[in-house]
Amino acid sequence: EDQVTQSPEALRLQEGESSSLNCSYTVSGLRGLFWYRQDPGKGPEFLFTLYSAGEEKEKERLKATLTKKESFLHITAPKPEDSATYLCAVQPGRDTASKLTFGTGTRLQVTL
């Protein structure tokens, strides 16, 4: 069974204080690993897709990396508007259907 574990559950940072969120996974043949951001009461907003170990992607203050067992979302010099829940999800490679298995997320709060 596919499993995704995210840590920490919650993280409080001061503006400008960089940190990393962790996503550990077990999956039968990884087809893709996805990062989403979710604001309260809204649907998840797509951030990145990573396909293979060693891959990295960046967008503004966010950088996602992937190894064979985990992914990291690095947040550099965060701002209050980066406050949200960050979700990690994996898609297995054993079939062609779109079944994502999600972690429970990391709630990030960035304060002034």
Next chain:
Amino acid sequence: KAGVTQTPRYLIKTRGQQVTLSCSPISGHRSVSWYQQTPGQGLQFLFEYFSETQRNKGNFPGRFSGRQFSNSRSEMNVSTLELGDSALYLCASSPRGGGADTQYFGPGTRLTVL
């Protein structure tokens, strides 16, 4: 390009009733997936439709069903509602589904069962 839309945004029902939720995917997307999000369980996969056929199904009881129309719009139905069905129901669309297609989510329908 318009995003994924879901209607209604909020619903209040009582136990035993049934409910139908609607999802319109991004134009050109043929795969629609449904997820249930609760504080305790997080996001859980319900089912996926592609070209009007259910292609994959999660571990939910048969009270949860869905369908897809020829224009790729999808509906999901929950019959005999239970208190535990209170959740945010999210719809996601992707061009083909599978192959690590990115899934784009709608705003969700908040269902409250009293």
